[in-house]
Amino acid sequence: MNDNTEKSKPTIFYAKNSEPKKHSRSAKEKPSGWKGQRKDNSSPFNAKRDHNDRIETFKPRNDKSEFVKKRFTVELNQSQSAIANDSPWQKKVRNNDQAPTFGYDGYRQRKEETLVYSENSCKAVFKHRRIAIVKLFITQEMTYQFKDLIDWLVKQRLGYDVVSSEQISKITQTQHHGGVCLIVKKRVPLTLLDYLEESSDKDHDCILAIDDVNNPHNLGGLIRSAAFYGVNGVMLRQTNLLDSGSAMRVAEGGIEAVTAIKSDDFIASIDMLKQHGYQVVALLPCQSKSIASSELHKIRFNKKVALVIFQQINMKLINNADVTLHIQGNENMPALNISVAAGILLSNLKK
Incomplete structure (x- = not known):
């Protein structure tokens, strides 16, 4: 019975360590990193055997998927943060240069659009000709005075930017803007x-x-x-x-x-x-x-x-x-x- 059992077991043969090949450089200079191991053990059937005649098994790296997930999460958070900062609905003062162009090239904008600034002028446009409004630039201090206009712009899905007084001065080319500026369509006489x-x-x-x-x-x-x-x-x-x-x-x-x-x-x-x-x-x-x-x-x-x-x-x-x-x-x-x-x-x- 025991003889039959011993006969049914597979026989495992271990290869003897062969003498290392001689190279031009010394054994100390020979790289022993991962690339060298992969070259010698390109096949899973040629597993390297240590000095104790044990068959070594190589497990796949599990940290790669975790690294990809972490990197994807970081990029997603960065993109969402960028979108939130660039959103025109954020009540945040923008320090970057603002251009009055809104969907048109410079020539067409000068031909079809104009700038209206100062408190009373902008309120008059909103009262008589609000359908001609394209965009609003306003300082944080003036947002309370134009609460109705801002609410209407949000409902109409039109943009407004809360910017600094210096930015409005660059847009209007004057210091007498009153903290508010509208881009409006020109009237047809x-x-x-x-x-x-x-x-x-x-x-x-x-x-x-x-x-x-x-x-x-x-x-x-x-x-x-x-x-x-x-x-x-x-x-x-x-x-x-x-x-x-x-x-x-x-x-x-x-x-x-x-x-x-x-x-x-x-x-x-x-x-x-x-x-x-x-x-x-x-x-x-x-x-x-x-x-x-x-x-x-x-x-x-x-x-x-x-x-x-x-x-x-x-x-x-x-x-x-x-x-x-x-x-x-x-x-x-x-x-x-x-x-x-x-x-x-x-x-x-x-x-």
């Missing part, structure tokens, strides 16, 4: 014919025709006075001047309350206004002895009036006007600022 068709049913109307006023501060002052006294339309040759950030800041949101009218030919526009029953009144920037004009208190205004305002005297416009007037001054100051003079004229017209 009406032609005079379209405006007259829309206002044909009005009994009272007033249009401010501005010629040769290129200073954005004077233009903003004119628009502010026009909005204050209820002027309905503002006619210009270059309506893009109304999109100037400086003009909108000085106007304090008044630009949003008036209709922009584009006119390439003021003489033809004046004739068209006369045909539609408008009284054309030209306001001289200063009194001139060579031009016949009346004082303001002597003028009776019609229900529909078009006030022509200019800084440089234009005789063609004066000759086509129904009434030419001036505001009397004295030797100390013969003339007023054009926006102040227009405000006085509009106040008398209101009466």
Whole structure:
């Protein structure tokens, strides 16, 4: 019985240690690392045998999978952190340079978009033309003043960035931004014919025709006075001047309350206004002895009036006007600022 059992057991043969091969370098310099072992034991059937004639078994490394998991976890956390920091919904002041471009190249942005800054101007845009808002830049101190605007931007999935005052100064190129700046779509002006068709049913109307006023501060002052006294339309040759950030800041949101009218030919526009029953009144920037004009208190205004305002005297416009007037001054100051003079004229017209 025992003999049969001994016969059934497999016979294991152990190979004797062969003499090491001689190499050019000594045995001490011979590498004994993992690469050398793998080369000698490339097959699992050729397991290396130690001095005690034991068969060594090699276990696979288990730390590789754990290393991959740890590395993946670290990269995932880093990516999530980066996404959270770059999210426009984070109320965190950004110190990196902010560009006003929002989905457009520079040329198309300058053509279709403009910057609006200062508190009253931005609030006026949100009140009258919020659908044109593209993006908001605001300081942390001003977020409470624009809580409704920020809530609306979040609902509309539009971006806003809480940035420093220095960053807004770089965007607007001015220090007078008030801690808030909007990127908005430019308004599309009406032609005079379209405006007259829309206002044909009005009994009272007033249009401010501005010629040769290129200073954005004077233009903003004119628009502010026009909005204050209820002027309905503002006619210009270059309506893009109304999109100037400086003009909108000085106007304090008044630009949003008036209709922009584009006119390439003021003489033809004046004739068209006369045909539609408008009284054309030209306001001289200063009194001139060579031009016949009346004082303001002597003028009776019609229900529909078009006030022509200019800084440089234009005789063609004066000759086509129904009434030419001036505001009397004295030797100390013969003339007023054009926006102040227009405000006085509009106040008398209101009466």
